[in-house]
Amino acid sequence: MTAAHLVASIGWTLVEFIWQGALIGCAVALAMSLLRNARAEHRYAVACAGLVLCLVWPALELAARLAGPPDLAAQSAAIFAGGLVAGPLDEGWRAVLERSLGWIVVTWGVCAVVLALRMIAGLLWLQRAAAVEGRDPVWQARLDRMALDIGIARKVRLRIVAQLTSPVTFGCWRPVVLVPASLVSGMPLHLLEALLAHELAHIRRHDYLVNLLQNVVEALLFYHPAIWWISGRIRAERELVADTIAARQLGEPRRLALALSELERIQFSTQHLAQAANGGNLMQRIKQLVRPDTQALNWKAAVPVLGLALAALAGCTSTTPVNPFAAMPDNETTKPIARFNTCARPVYPAEALASKIEGTVTMGMLVKADGKVREAIVRQSSGNASLDETARAAIAKCSFQPGTVNGAPKEQWTEVQYVWTVG
Known part of the structure; x- marks a missing residue:
């Protein structure tokens, strides 16, 4: 290739x-x-x-x-x-x-x-925060109990980070919940528990892996608006799903709604945009918890x-088939035939001639219905680039007897070989 x-x-x-x-x-x-x-x-x-x-x-x-x-x-x-x-x-x-x-x-x-x-830089920052940031034995014990209640058997670590504005969950086999220090000090305990229940719902559903796939697709196909719109909808719906699971676990949807409202207040008070952890709109989520309606x-x-x-x-x-060499669905097909008397013989490249380089070039020619060449490519090289290009350029100027389908001229691909010999 x-x-x-x-x-x-x-x-x-x-x-x-x-x-x-x-x-x-x-x-x-x-x-x-x-x-x-x-x-x-x-x-x-x-x-x-x-x-x-x-x-x-x-x-x-x-x-x-x-x-x-x-x-x-x-x-x-x-x-x-x-x-x-x-x-x-x-x-x-x-x-x-x-x-x-x-x-x-x-x-x-x-x-x-x-x-x-x-x-990658974001993932490294999260790993570093999980390794060096503060630990709270009391909240870790609460999180362990809540994880068992929601059905998570593996250990979930808790880290308190000063630079965050909302809780973040990452990791699959060794999950970590990063909690902003401002929430630990400024939010009532029962409301912070509601936010932790939401993060545990993400862990139970392995949402981290889906989010990782989203980032990969966004990096590869970033130029298409549909990618960002679909990915944004995934994040918004994922938050609603986690809210539903957390509210069911808490038994108090309004408690989680109050926690989200308090999170919004704290974020605005620290001059940050009101944005939920891992995507989603806080006000929309609060509305869905408190008063879901029919749209x-x-x-x-x-x-x-x-x-x-x-x-x-x-x-x-309206496009052509992906494979131009695929058999036509019609019954009788003839391939284009080159009329070599309509074009000049390729001139032997000087360096190749001096070195007595020989070879056979196989070319693909896309011949239009009028016998003219639309496109010419080298399908199998002679082993020398100058021989290949000279033959391709010369044969592309030839006229062809066009190929036919059921007797009617039709644009088709055909193969032409040219043999370079010194003698």
Whole structure:
């Protein structure tokens, strides 16, 4: 596999995810709208499934491109250009995207690395805080008792941190709950217990692993708004699910609502935004605990979502097959044939001729219905780059007898070999 093949495969996968992500985002938005009055667990599952699909779909396509011939990666140009524009503009979009692939991949790689380093730095900070920050034996004993009551058998550690504004839970096999020092000193004990019950609900559900996957997907596909919207919905629904579990464990939904209200007050008093631990809106969560209501369907908001979904589907259905060498569904097919008398014989590169380098180049030619070559690529090298490029450039200028399907000329791929010999 060449570097050019790798760049093309990654580049076209990133470009194609523009409509794929839009389609997935629309599907998730429609499902969330239909489930607006369902349990938060169901909406959470739908959002998680959508985010996983956003990762798996492009990953499978990238694997297929890397495993296939070099020209397979380039077929996504037709997917992007053909799905968004029509007619003679297709070629312009295709050319622009193809010339920009290198910059697209480099920019994506730099941004993905920066986001990954940011995630790693956050994890290292949490680990350091868990190792060196303060311990409170009294609150640790309370947390141990609450963990057993909620059904957590493994040890849950408690650390008191000065730099935090709301409780944070991290770790799966050795979970840790980081509690702001301002809450320990400024919040009533029964309300702080309610917040700890919420964090234990996260631990019981292994939410840390899902949050870690979210960060990975956000780092890889950061450029698509659907990723951030779906991920934000996951965090919001996850908080509602943890609230439900904690309220059930406490037996007092209003107690947890009071704790969230007190958390909001303390955060505002320390000049921080009112933001719940690990995502979610505090006021929305309080409302759901105290007075859950039925939400009506907003059809005006649903119309743009349906329109975008139809546009993404149109882009999908109007594209060419991923594999250009796949058999046509028609009955009688003939391959294009080169008319070598229409083009000049390739000139032997001087250095290769002086070194008496010989070889056979196998090229793939995409021949249009009028017999002209749309695209020419090297499918199997002769072993010498100058021989490959000279043969490719020369044969691309030839005219072909176009291939046919059921007697009608049709754009098709064909193979041409050119043998370089010194003699």
